[in-house]
Structure formats: structure tokens, C-alpha cells
Amino acid sequence: MTEIPFASVSTFQELSARERLAALLDGGQFRELVGPFDRVGSPWLEPQGLVPQSDDGVVVVRGKTSGHAIVAIAIEAAFEGGSVGEVGGAKIAAALELAAESCRADDPIAALLLLESGGVRLQEANLGLAGIARIQSAIVGLRELAPVVAVVAGPTGCFGGMSLAATLCTWIIGTAHGRLGMNGPEVIEQEAGPDELDATDRELIWKLIGCEARYRQGLIDAFVADNAPSIAKAIGAALAQGVQTPVRLQNAEARLAGLRRDVMPTEAAGTGKVTTGGHRA
Amino acid sequence: MTTEASTGRGGLWLEALAGHSAKTVMDTRSILEATVNLGDPSEPVLALTVTPDPASRLPRAAHGEFGLEQAWTIAARIRQSINEDAARGMRRPILAIVDTPGQAFGRLEEQQCISVACAAAVDAYIAARRAGHPLLAFIVGRAISGSFLAHGLQAQRILAINGDGVIMHAMSPQSIARITRRTVEEVIEQAASSMPMSYSIENAHRLGVVHTLIEGISPEAPIPASVSIVKEALCRTLTEIRDEAKRGVRYAARVKDNPSRVGTATIERLMREQWNPDHLKRNQG
Numbered sequence: 293m294t295e296i297p298f299a300s301v302s303t304f305q306e307l308s309a310r311e312r313l314a315a316l317l318d319g320g321q322f323r324e325l326v327g328p329f330d331r332v333g334s335p336w337l338e339p340q341g342l343v344p345q346s347d348d349g350v351v352v353v354r355g356k357t358s359g360h361a362i363v364a365i366a367i368e369a370a371f372e373g374g375s376v377g378e379v380g381g382a383k384i385a386a387a388l389e390l391a392a393e394s395c396r397a398d399d400p401i402a403a404l405l406l407l408e409s410g411g412v413r414l415q416e417a418n419l420g421l422a423g424i425a426r427i428q429s430a431i432v433g434l435r436e437l438a439p440v441v442a443v444v445a446g447p448t449g450c451f452g453g454m455s456l457a458a459t460l461c462t463w464i465i466g467t468a469h470g471r472l473g474m475n476g477p478e479v480i481e482q483e484a485g486p487d488e489l490d491a492t493d494r495e496l497i498w499k500l501i502g503c504e505a506r507y508r509q510g511l512i513d514a515f516v517a518d519n520a521p522s523i524a525k526a527i528g529a530a531l532a533q534g535v536q537t538p539v540r541l542q543n544a545e546a547r548l549a550g551l552r553r554d555v556m557p558t559e560a561a562g563t564g565k566v567t568t569g570g571h572r573a
Numbered sequence: 574m575t576t577e578a579s580t581g582r583g584g585l586w587l588e589a590l591a592g593h594s595a596k597t598v599m600d601t602r603s604i605l606e607a608t609v610n611l612g613d614p615s616e617p618v619l620a621l622t623v624t625p626d627p628a629s630r631l632p633r634a635a636h637g638e639f640g641l642e643q644a645w646t647i648a649a650r651i652r653q654s655i656n657e658d659a660a661r662g663m664r665r666p667i668l669a670i671v672d673t674p675g676q677a678f679g680r681l682e683e684q685q686c687i688s689v690a691c692a693a694a695v696d697a698y699i700a701a702r703r704a705g706h707p708l709l710a711f712i713v714g715r716a717i718s719g720s721f722l723a724h725g726l727q728a729q730r731i732l733a734i735n736g737d738g739v740i741m742h743a744m745s746p747q748s749i750a751r752i753t754r755r756t757v758e759e760v761i762e763q764a765a766s767s768m769p770m771s772y773s774i775e776n777a778h779r780l781g782v783v784h785t786l787i788e789g790i791s792p793e794a795p796i797p798a799s800v801s802i803v804k805e806a807l808c809r810t811l812t813e814i815r816d817e818a819k820r821g822v823r824y825a826a827r828v829k830d831n832p833s834r835v836g837t838a839t840i841e842r843l844m845r846e847q848w849n850p851d852h853l854k855r856n857q858g
Contacts, residue, residue, distance in 0.1 A: 317575075324852065328845045340767055352844070378769065382840035384757050389824070390848045412718070417743035419769040421718065422782045425726035426824065428692075432699045452743075453722050474719060475678050483678040483751050484633060500683050501591035511686050540686075541693045544649035548599060551641055555685055556630040558783040 305446040305469040309351045309366035312406050314446075315520035316527065317364060322355035325363075326383060329425045334377050336416045345371050350380035353379050357404065358528030363391045365556045366406035371449035375413030376454060381423020386424035388430035388440075395437035401430075402438040402531055405461065406445070410476065411452015425551065431460045435537075439463060443523060444470035444512070451476045462538060463530035464512040464521060466503025473501035491498055511540060581637055581713040581794060582621030582738075583672040589795035590620060590670075590804060601646040602626045603637065608667060611808045617690060618709075619654055621647065622670040623724060633679035639720035644690035647724060651697035654717055655704055666707040671725040672714025674745055689777075691723040698727035705791030707814040709807060712774065712783070713792045716741040729814045732785040732806055733774045736792040740772040741783065753823075781831050785810060 309385050314320040326332060326347075333344035349371030353364050365384050367374045376384070384405075391401045412420035431440050444450045446469025455474050456463055466472065470490060475483075477491040478501075482566040490496065499505055505516035514530070516522040584605050587595045591607035598604040603626035609618045623639040634640025651667065658664055676682075676691060702708045710728035721741065725731065733739055740746075746760045753760070764770045766843035768780060777783040787806055790799035828834040 325617075325847045326840060332836065332839050332843065337766060337825060339772070348771055354848075354850075379836045379840055382837040383844065385824075386841055386844040394848075399815060410577055412743040414749075414770070415767065416769040417764075417780050418777050419773075419780060421721065421726065421743055421778075425722055426752055428695050428722070429699050429702075433703075450729060452707060453719060455688040456692040456695055456719070458621075459688050460696060472688070473681060473683050474691065479748075480678045480680065480683065483748060484680075485844060488633075488678075489680045491682075500680065505626050506686075509686065512691060540689050541648075541696045544645050544652055544693050544697065545599070547690070547693070548601075548642065548645040548649055551645060551685065555681070556642070558630070 302519060304467065304520055304523060307520075308370065309368035309404040309406065312520075313351060313353050313355075313364050313366050314535040315402070316524050317353070317355040317357050317362070318359065321522075321525065325354065325387065327351075327381045332379055332380050333567050334416065336377065336419070340415050342372075342415065346382070346455045347534050348377060348379035350375065350383045353381050354401075357376075357524065358531060360371070360528075360531045361401045362531075364385050364402055364404040364406070367409050370410035370450065372413055374409035374448050376409060376420050376423055376427075377413040377416035378423060380413075380422060381427060381428035385423060385430045388427065388434050392430070392434040392437055395434070400438055403434055403440045404527060405440065405458070407442055407450040407454055407458050408444075408446070408448040409452070409454040410448065411454050421453065424457060427457050428453075428460055431457060433505070435460070435462050439531050439534060441465065441527055441535070444472050445518065445523065446470045449473070449476075449501070459511070459540065460538070463514070465514045465516060465526045465530065466506060466512045467518040467523070468502070468504055468519055469489045470486060470503035471498070472503060472506050477501070531552055539554065581624045581672055582603040583637070583670045584624040584804075586711070586713045586795050587620055587622045587670050589800050595622075596697035598650050598817040600645050601642050602631065603643055604646045604650070604652065605721075609644070609804075609807075611666075611811060613805055616811075617667070618666045618668050619726075620631055620668040620670060621650065623673045623720070631677070631681065633682060634677040637673050637674050637792065638675055638677040639691065639723050641682060641685050641687055641690045642693045644687065644723055648693035651694070651701050651798070655697075657699050657703070658706070665704040666709060667701055668807065669698075669708070669710045669725045669728060671710055671712045671716045671721060673717065673720040673724065675717040675748075676715050678725070691719055692724040695727060702727060702729065707811055707818075711741055711803070711807065712741065714738055715745065717745050718743050729789070729817070730784045730810045732787060732803075732810060732850070733778070733783045734790055734803075735774055735788050736790065738846045739774045739792050740803075741774060741777045746772060780833050781828060791815055
């Protein structure tokens, strides 16, 4: 059997979650925590006629990257669209909280999040939401002690509550195949109608939420080529910068003023009537 | 007092709990605040809510959604209150009163990075909690998805009225009905068969996501008797939050005895056991 070294794989976006971690960690070496052999899958999928996976689509490992001790977490896009449910959410949150404990005990450890996620897993809606809220809190807690680096490399992209989680990280790295947005184009079209956004208009979508556009807007911090060495190098550079507060989240009052000055029409756009896709219960 | 048509449930409860009119925050008509006094001797609590603004300059956020303006306003107000209180050497509790149909869905919203605006609100709530402001959330209507993440879900304790129209979910039943081409009734009925998928606030309570259910009052009409019941519950919860903060209770402790949270409890235990490398040696004997 021939083994293909991961670094020679030209495109990162085709790699599975475990392959991504092997490609980014020093020497391809890591130790997986609560892996598939621990057999903790989602208890909620089978009753809804879906097949659970014994790692719930979240891979948590410890290893090193660019010489820095790291807990690295990858969401497997191939399982339920990278959606976050009870078990996967608890894995991410618990790992980040343990990393913070470790930092407080003078054993510094940074975090790497490979985020390919549609957001909350609809079949576990409320537990997914609660899980993401806890992940967000854990990111902010760790961010004050060690860098938390997010990578959005595609092909799924990072949406919903997980786009908020990415945004809370110290540093975000994207590639040309990554997309980062709160609401996916299909959801916007469904909610607001095709006049608001045509989800089939690929060029428009990439200009709107593609990582290249996000880099130009200053939402993400690095835009790199879609291969493991480029991404690993960017991660190393981010870790070398150490603890920082992400600028994108600061100066809320000034951002509000900017929004009013530069973006919002001076008059109410409609007559106040609900035209399409009203949500009133 | 403003009328129900313009304030929605959030505004009604805010003014009823405060006993006076609410004011708009930073000229954002859809964000209201008031001071709610809890306990005896009474303690001031900063209460905030999102409310419909039919004349919103951003049309996708006219019905009480959490949009760009709402998210940045909440973030700015929470940051301001952290700074004000730090200067006065106090840490006022913050109460998020929740009834929103979700985040604003729109092209402009994505272009202007609504994820950053909502994350800034999340970040501000977390900063307040970490600075020592007790955070409470009180659901009086719809607690949906990104809007609930940005306004409510960072609270140490979530209370809800067990009554008509009080629901929690990742997507409104109307949206799922549109996407799956079913009626709203069908969506709600089918979701009820799975506890986390259910819209029922009772199920959210069983899962431990909602901590306290307030029974026997109407969420639509905050009459004085209901207001005192809610204020008592909020007051008790405040004491619990402070006790728990003193004891440093871990997340694992909160889920370990809940039969509906075996998945979370198992992960908590295994992740901690396996965190340090020497567990392998131990397991091997």
C-alpha cells in the first residue's frame, strides 16, 4: 500500500477532519481525545431515523503545531453538514475549557478550530444552541490566556451560531474555498425571497461571503492558498502573535454610528408593512 | 406607557417589571431599557429587550428581529454599563427579556457582517458576566436561534413563562414550514417527538437549557399579580447565581444528574479523564 504524504495533497478542502489535523500538526502526530472508539455518538439521531457517528462528527486532538502545544478541533463536514449537536458541542466546549484550566495551571496551550459547519444541528436544535453558547463562552475564556485560531477552508463554510464562534476567535484564517456568514444563501432566499438574494447566483454569493471578500472587509485576518503548508504557516504566524483581543469586535458605539452614517437609508425603506417572509408567530 | 402593538411582549414585560416607561437605547427604537428593582432592600437591575420597529430603516429588522443595528446597540450598551459600573465600584445585574423571531435575514445584513455584530453582542454579555455582573434571561415569547445566542443564552440562568407562544428553537416553525412545505401545525407536532427538537418550553426545561419555568401566569398580559411572581423568581435566581459563583460550580455538575443529558455528562467525564497524556499509561495497566 502506498502512503501519500498529506503535505503533497494539493487541495486542503478535500481532506477529511482527521486528515486535516494530521496535515497541520507537527510530524502529522496527535493524540485524539474521546475518539470514535469511545463510542459516544448523538443519542438523538436514531429516533429520528438518522444514523449517528461514533465521534459525532467532531475530532479533538492534542499535539503541536509550529512547536506550540495545541488542542486542535476539526468538524467533519461530511457528517450532517458539520452541524453541531449535543455531543459534538460538548466535546468542543469541554476541550476549550480544559485548555483554559491548563493555561491557568501554568501549562499554556493554544487552540485551533477547523470550522466547517452549517451551525446548529436542527435535529438537536435546543441542545445545539445551548452547546454553541457554551463554545462561545469557552472561546472568550481561553482567548484571554492563549491564542484561539479558526480556519475556514471549505467546502462547507462556517455559518449560523458557529460563524459567531469563529468571529470570537483571536485570529481567523480563510482560503478561496471558505465562506463565512451568519445566514447561508439558501436560508436567506427562503426567508426573504429570491428578490433579496438569489442563492443560485454563485458569483454574487462568493463576492458576498467568500473568505477573499471577508479578508478585504477585514472580517478575517489571513487569506491563504488552499494547501496544508500555507495554512500551517498562517497558523504558526497567528500563534506567534500571542494573546490578543480581536479588533473586529471592539468599538461597538463607533460601529453603530458608522452603520447609520454609511449603510442605513435615511428613511424607512418600506412603509413598515411586512412584504415577504414575515416571521410573526 | 407605549402600546402593545408597538412594543411587543418584551416591551410590555420590561415596563411592567420596571413600573415605569422604558427608554430607547442609543436612538435605536427597537432596543428598550429600564431599571427593574428587585428584592428588599431593592437592588437595581439593568433590563434590556428587543421590540418591533415597523418604521425600521433596515426593513429586515422591522418585526423584532436581531439585526445589525440591534446587535451593535446591545453590544455598545452592555460595554457602556460595564464601564459605568466599574467607575462606581459596583456590578449591576443585567436582565435580557427575550421575545424575538430570530436574526435578520438579508443580503445587506450579510454584506455588513451581521455575524460580527451578533458576536460583538455575545462578547459583551460574556465580558459583563466575567466582570461580575450577574446575567439573567427571561423568555416571554420566542427565543430563536442567532437572536437568542446574541441576547439571552449567555445568561447564568434562563427563566421562562410556561405559556402560549413561549418557545425556544434554532428555527421558527414558520421557516421550517416554508422550507419543508408543511403547515406550521405539522412542524410543531412532528418536532414534539424529539426533546431537543421540540418547540415546547417544558422540554427545554427538562433538558436543563431553561432553568426555571414560571407557571400559572399569562405571557401576553403582565398583570400586577404576575409581575410580583416574576420579580420573586428573578430575585431568588439572583441569589442562586451569586451562591454558585462563590462555589465555582462547573458545567459538569449541572448536567450530571439529568437523565436527558447523558451525552453531555459522558463527554465531560471522558474529556477530563483523557486530557492529560498519562491516562494512556494508566489504562494500559
